[in-house]
Amino acid sequence: MLQDSHAFSGFSVDDFDVARKFYGEVLGLKVTDEPGMGFHVNFGNGGEHFVYPKADHQPATYTVLNFPVPDIDEAVDALAAKGVVFEQYDMDQLKTDEKGIARPPKPEYGPPIAWFKDPAGNILSVLQAAK
Numbered sequence: 001m002l003q004d005s006h007a008f009s010g011f012s013v014d015d016f017d018v019a020r021k022f023y024g025e026v027l028g029l030k031v032t033d034e035p036g037m038g039f040h041v042n043f044g045n046g047g048e049h050f051v052y053p054k055a056d057h058q059p060a061t062y063t064v065l066n067f068p069v070p071d072i073d074e075a076v077d078a079l080a081a082k083g084v085v086f087e088q089y090d091m092d093q094l095k096t097d098e099k100g101i102a103r104p105p106k107p108e109y110g111p112p113i114a115w116f117k118d119p120a121g122n123i124l125s126v127l128q129a130a131k
Contacts, residue, residue, distance in 0.1 A: 010050035013120035059121030068129035
């Protein structure tokens, strides 16, 4: 029944206009308005994500969007140049470098990854795509 559905995920933001500008201009993604409801963020692989305003918005406490990129250092540098601030972690199992990139010591621990927040506080990431 649902196997042919064009499913999409969604999350809320507290300021529609600020979020739309961030996703469209800062991240450079295609955004499509859904008048009176929110906007869709369209991805190069044909997928989409719905962003909607919510007066009592609470940011997600987990990563809501992951962007695989061919070169994580290049992506982090380009986003930082646009004002994106990357999270810094210094815990036993998770440490980031000066750029905010966690670089696991072994490939089996996962790819290099860097987290940042949208203006509403939702957590996003860029991660090194598998080669």
